Amino acid sequence: MAGSASVKDVAKRAGVSLGTVSNVLNRPERVGQETKDKVLRAIEELGFVRNEAARQLRAGRSRTIGLLVLDVGNPFFTDIAAGVEETAAAEGLSVLLCNSAERQDREDHYLSVLEEQRALGVLISPVSGNNPHLGEIRARGMAAVLVDHRATRRQCSVSVDDVVGGEIAVAHLIDRGYERVAFVGGPTNLNQVADRLAGARNAWRAAGRDERKLTVLETTALNVASGRQMGERIAAMPPRRRPGAVFCANDLLALGVLQEMTRQGLDVPGDIAIIGYDDIDFAAAAAVPLTSVRQPRAQLGRAATELLIEEISAADTHRHRQVVFEPELVVRASTGGALD
């Protein structure tokens, strides 16, 4: 049975008191060498393992932070996770990795789990802008940092400016002379999607283009499968009504669309140009290397964790900050390649 031996058992076996065992575990410098050896031997012999639950109960809090992302299957988030874990581990914190799969109910569920676990704080890439459940939890004192979504003044966040990202993507397409552009992404209640679309519209308007020639093709999710599905729809359009370029809300969608275009015998970028978002590792390795909007991912994770730790450890003096990184356009073959 896991954990059958308790501190009490160890104490009995070593012939010392309960408190002494605890001291060996937590403040070994206060214990005599001989006693320490006895206790350590007893621990070894009994296979004693600390009970974290009891420890936590006593301490009133855990040594865990939560990382709640929209999609663990998306390399964008696993790269962030790498940065988070690295920074957290350096502080002796464990990371509980949770996947909302872009669903509000799952996000709420995990928030409850984290609160019941008395997590120190949560890094969350929220499904929607304003989750009342998150508000309650914060009101009860849990630290929270929004990741990949800009917060208002009353909360910390780390994000990349998605509106700017949308702008530079579409400005690039305009620059390359595409007349008809489609935005592919969804669900639009995701902030990333909404912001990127807003940026796209900004750039379109700024260039004095006809609003009706910027189509929005809404997908149900941000993964390769949805991209393929939408690719099918695009391929099925009569060539004259088909957009000359599509701006996808993330690289997974873009790769899906690309795959389907290739399968249907359409040339990229000849028949249709594609631009993605995130610049994940696979974007460069795609059938047609993908133009994409790059975000500093690991840095995002590190910055978020640092903010969270600050909020946890200096709750009184802490001032909320909204860190915003700038995205960067990486031009590849899928929109005609770099001009020389």
Added chain:
Amino acid sequence: MAGSASVKDVAKRAGVSLGTVSNVLNRPERVGQETKDKVLRAIEELGFVRNEAARQLRAGRSRTIGLLVLDVGNPFFTDIAAGVEETAAAEGLSVLLCNSAERQDREDHYLSVLEEQRALGVLISPVSGNNPHLGEIRARGMAAVLVDHRATRRQCSVSVDDVVGGEIAVAHLIDRGYERVAFVGGPTNLNQVADRLAGARNAWRAAGRDERKLTVLETTALNVASGRQMGERIAAMPPRRRPGAVFCANDLLALGVLQEMTRQGLDVPGDIAIIGYDDIDFAAAAAVPLTSVRQPRAQLGRAATELLIEEISAADTHRHRQVVFEPELVVRASTGGALD
């Protein structure tokens, strides 16, 4: 402060006893409607949140299982994770996702964490074949299922036959007439790598080929960056000593190699053929669609979780099983494409 209100506070506020509150929470059918309403109102007003640590302490065990993978950045594992989470959630279990990053010390660390948390069990894709620490933990009663690595009779496992996978990969290359083949992968203490290499050697020998013409190029990790690095080395070889085909221990390596080949102006499969392993989503979408050995990923995750749950809930009658799935070759352009 999160969780400042306890069951006791709720009881006081509702004017009932401690036990009644607990009953409302856990066996609502035993409580009168009126009392229930009072208690629920008090919970609402105080913002009471269950303290999972205390609950666990009392219960002696958690409602959590661990999933300890070699690399969360690898879609192969996140696909498995999806299957695991789905199955676990259906049973009301939480999944603690841990990343050993292919390092033994991190694996051991997470195993300790899981044991201290009194996790019900662990799904582990082990760094090496035989981790004594895992043995100890199992001896103390924790359930464990090996994922992506075949166990001996005394333990459950879910895996895909990597030796067969290596065989079909290299058999395919032999079939296509390649004389010089290189195996790219590492570190070789990873079982997946060792087995795939063993399979490759089997196929090579079975075809009566000269052992010296099957080169092994060892990498330090199984990711895109390592693949690129190795790609550089391969591209730098004099054409006559360069292998005509490389078999990569996973798709990330293969994509890295492919990327570097393209960058260096080498044609795939003309100058060099590439075959990967895992058939992740991105394999099909690669610059040159990648021939790969497919594993049933989500199924692997589901099967593993089912085995684990069985081991947990019927520890006495449980018989260890080693489920082995068969891999499947998916031929694409990187080895010349499907023959018609």
Added chain:
DNA sequence: ATGGGCGAATGAAACCTTTCATGTGACGCA
């Protein structure tokens, strides 16, 4: 009117660790 039966509510005990005020014994110094 009395007792049996029943649904509902009670509260002490247990789970395991950590902390802290207290206790013990040895040693050195006056």
Added chain:
DNA sequence: TGCGTCACATGAAAGGTTTCATTCGCCCAT
């Protein structure tokens, strides 16, 4: 010899939940 110091060691208390043997209050049958 007696006292103060010091280094360790002690064990009761606290932390929040669940469980379970009891008790309570009420209605119905006798």
